[in-house]
Amino acid sequence: MPTLILKTEKGYQAYFVLQDAAYVTSSTGFKVVNVAKLISQNIREHFKKDNLPVDMTCNHFGIARMPRLDNVEYFDKNNIYTFAEWLSWSMQQDDFEYLKRPNLFVLSGTEGQKQIDEPWYHLLKNTSKIRGEKSLMGRNNVVFTLALANYASGIDQSACLEELTDYNDELAIPLKINELKKTIASAYSGKYEAASRDFIRILCQTWVDSSLTSKDLFIRQGWYKFKKSRDKRQRSHFSEWREDFLAYIQQETSATNPYLRVKKKDITKTIGIPERSLDHVLKQLQSEGKIMYSFKRGRQGGVIIASVISLAISLMNKTREAREDYYLALSRVFGRTLSMITHLLNRSVEQIKERYSDSGTLFELDTG
Incomplete structure (x- = not known):
């Protein structure tokens, strides 16, 4: 207590x-x-x-x-x-x-791959419409993320300041120079290593294109993140299957296409997860409110899976009337009650707004 x-x-x-x-x-x-x-x-x-x-x-x-x-x-x-x-x-x-946590390590700056070379970095750099009053994320978040990418890629702070000053000047409503310097200094403070892919994905879907997926944003995909290749290990821990599956869903969904229809055998083949482990992962992630899924029988059937965070982001730009239709459609697709769908998505929207407000501390990579 x-x-x-x-x-x-x-x-x-x-x-x-x-x-x-x-x-x-x-x-x-x-x-x-x-x-x-x-x-x-x-x-x-x-x-x-x-x-x-x-x-x-x-x-x-x-x-x-x-x-x-x-x-x-x-x-x-x-x-x-x-x-x-x-x-x-x-x-x-x-x-x-x-x-139980997977054996993760920081991807940025390793084996020649740098964050500033990834597609998401250039997509954000070429976006000038970012404003500061957006309730979800704004200029500080984007500048902080770009600065973190420079820091993680070994770029000198003065060079980063020069590049992001030019970027800031292109914004419709730029940051004040003191705020810009403060944000970059925070990224270079040594307290952070890299921006979370979840945050990068939300930024890009908010300000660039809501249909973007992980495969559009990152060079290296989720299930290649382990220090040892799968064929060199006798078994994979459940927590690693869980992380692999989440990476797969994030890659295959977006705010405009928040759920996918796929056969279980395609998932097991793509990420190398046994079918029984996949069933366990699906049940756990749904109980945690991270995904929703349902099965459709028959030759054209399979599993329908949605990322709750993608559903929530998709919901945020809809009118009240459109939201009601959205809740009803999801209730039919996933066989869940309308009240449960409404509660889950509204809670997720509020969590996104609160957690991803303009604060650099949200981007600390905790390898815990």
Whole structure:
């Protein structure tokens, strides 16, 4: 249980107070920082598995609100633990199925592939219509992402500033020069490695073309990200199948085409996943609210799959009347109740608006 829960205009903040301070020292290679991040991530995952609306992308060491008499919803001074107790708890969580993470590594800048060479970078660079008052994402997000690509590609900060100054000048409503410098400096602060592909995809679908898919944006696709090739391994862990499948769905769907019809054998052949593992992945991702799927029998049948985030992005540009028709159509396609479809997509839209607002901290790549 948290020590304190504080209410804000857009949600709640949970405070977990330590009994004693955990000291950061250079002699230990600043290990306590990495351990604290892992504990923070495990706390989020723990509550997320119960379908609580946890913000999984906010900075682990961000600034929180000051508790006051008028905003504290819950407080128990007995809910205070030592750092050692948290570490022990966190290590136990790592054994759970929902916390197993794939063996990922950063793609940018490796083997001659650089983020500034990928299609998405040039698509954003050639888009001048980006504005700052957009409720989903705006100029700061785009500039920050472009700067991160330069940083991850080994480009000097002064060269990046020169290039993005020219880009900023081409915008319909450019950033002020001080804001531009501040955003680039943040990208080069050393706190970040690269922008998440999910965020890049949303930016490009928002400002460039809503029909863009991952295969249009990235040089290297999702299921080639592992350090060892599949034929050199005796078995693939479930978490890796899960990541491969998500990468596949992101590549094959977009905001204008948010779901696809495909035979299960085509999926198993493309990403090399056993059919039984695929069934398990489908059930888990649907229970987490990340996808929806249904089966159609017969010769022309197969599985119909949709990415919830693509459905939500597609929904955001529709009128209220068009949304009602959209909900009804999805209810028929996926065999889910109208109320469930409405609740799931409206929640996803609100999460996108809140999480992907103009804040550079959303683009921290947490390899956790």
